[in-house]
Amino acid sequence: TNRMASSQLVRALGQRRLHGVPDLPQNRVAILGACGAVGQPLALMLKRSAFVSELALYDTLDTRGLCADLGHIATKARVSSYQGGRQQLADCLRHCSLVVMLAGRPRQLGMQLSDLFEQNAGTRWPGTARRRCCCCLLTSPLNSSVPLAAEVLRRYGVYNPRRLFGVTAINSVRANILMAQKTGTPLDQVSVPVVGGHSSSTLVPVLSQVEPHCRLPASELLAMTRAVRGAADTVLQAKAGAGSASLSVAAAAHGFLHSLLCAMDGRQNVVESAYVESDATDGPAFCSNPLLLGQEGVEQNLGVGRLSESEAQLLSEAAQELGEQIDQGRRFARAWKPSAE
CATH class of the missing domain: 3.90.110.10 (Lactate dehydrogenase/glycoside hydrolase, family 4, C-terminal)
Known part of the structure; x- marks a missing residue:
């Protein structure tokens, strides 16, 4: 039954880290909000991924320093830098197979989720991403930001519900x-x-x-x-x-x-x-x-x-x-x- 199959697959969660690697990585991965407290360590880990051919780093802050720093890590992935503006965002997203969105303020102690949403909802959303691109969001609060992103992507004609994830x-x-x-x-x-x-x-x-x-x-x-x-x-x-x-x-x-x-x-x-x-x-x-x-x-x-x-x-x-x-x-x-x- 589907329930039995689902149970068997869920068991795979405990052994889900796969170690096979491709000979020639083909994935251009964009990180939006790369200079943040989550973006920098995530960029470091993805720079070391055998599945990533290029990291495209975007932020409203200057990403050149982070790009230069990551560029001195001896792995195959190239690193490119983008900062602010619609054209820079469009250039960053071009040819990406995976976009990771971290932009926005983190929650502070005592902050209501509705207040956090008001602060982060105006973030630049990746509406110019390719239809075949997977978009993974970590922008808080996810309960609202993922439906928001779905509507923005739908407006641009690139929404695919199989390719939009709130990372929990x-x-x-x-x-x-x-x-x-x-x-x-x-x-x-x-x-x-x-x-x-x-x-x-x-x-x-x-x-x-x-x-x-x-x-x-x-x-x-x-x-x-x-x-x-x-x-x-x-x-x-x-x-x-x-x-x-x-x-x-x-x-x-x-x-x-x-x-x-x-x-x-x-x-x-x-x-x-x-x-x-x-x-x-x-x-x-x-x-x-x-x-x-x-x-x-x-x-x-x-x-x-x-x-x-x-x-x-x-x-x-x-x-x-x-x-x-x-x-x-x-x-x-x-x-x-x-x-x-």
């Missing part, structure tokens, strides 16, 4: 770490799907589907769910106003991008979770859940699978808020006008 990998990474610590299972053998949205009140760790399967008391499951949902705030509080999670987010994003590049290169049975537009669930139009990736992006949406009663309740409670945030992004997109600069 950090949620599963955090859940995996907490579960490994709790059970003593080696981290590379643990897989915990996280579904729903990408905010503390809309993401749902599906602990009932953990691999390898284990039974924990209800009190411990509740505590772990709260820990996963509050992990981003834990980092914010620990940094005491000096920033949000950056290195861990960059590392998790790189893991997702590596898997996507593997799938684009023709590797089989690549499963990752991401926030995408889908009709695979009965809930909101956008949802994060496991996906089977292929050369064209999403090959099959695996849905959220079988949930426990408490997980289903959490997802149901999250649906209304998630739907409102999706509508917020779409409303902004309808009134959006590209900058003339």
Whole structure:
């Protein structure tokens, strides 16, 4: 059955890091917001990727210094620099097979997601990307920014729902770490799907589907769910106003991008979770859940699978808020006008 196939593929999440590499990398990858706290370490990791032939770095800040620095790392990938302006953005996006969007301000301690959206919604959106290009967003808040980007891409006639991803990998990474610590299972053998949205009140760790399967008391499951949902705030509080999670987010994003590049290169049975537009669930139009990736992006949406009663309740409670945030992004997109600069 589809459910059995989905379960088998979700198990692959625990062994999803693929190590085969192409002889001649062909992927030109753009990073929008390359100078930021997530952009710089992510650029470093992608510079070392055997799947990347060129890194195109774009920011409103001057990217030449970052470009020069990365250029002294002895890997095959070339590095090119772009700064500000519509033409520079268009040049950066030209011939890209993958675009990673990090632009925008990170969330600060105590900041409401609606306020963050108002600050970041005016960011330059990659409307001139090729239709066959995969676009991966990390611009906060993802619950609204991905639907916004979908509408902008649709306006330019290049939207393909199989190729637009909100990168939520950090949620599963955090859940995996907490579960490994709790059970003593080696981290590379643990897989915990996280579904729903990408905010503390809309993401749902599906602990009932953990691999390898284990039974924990209800009190411990509740505590772990709260820990996963509050992990981003834990980092914010620990940094005491000096920033949000950056290195861990960059590392998790790189893991997702590596898997996507593997799938684009023709590797089989690549499963990752991401926030995408889908009709695979009965809930909101956008949802994060496991996906089977292929050369064209999403090959099959695996849905959220079988949930426990408490997980289903959490997802149901999250649906209304998630739907409102999706509508917020779409409303902004309808009134959006590209900058003339």
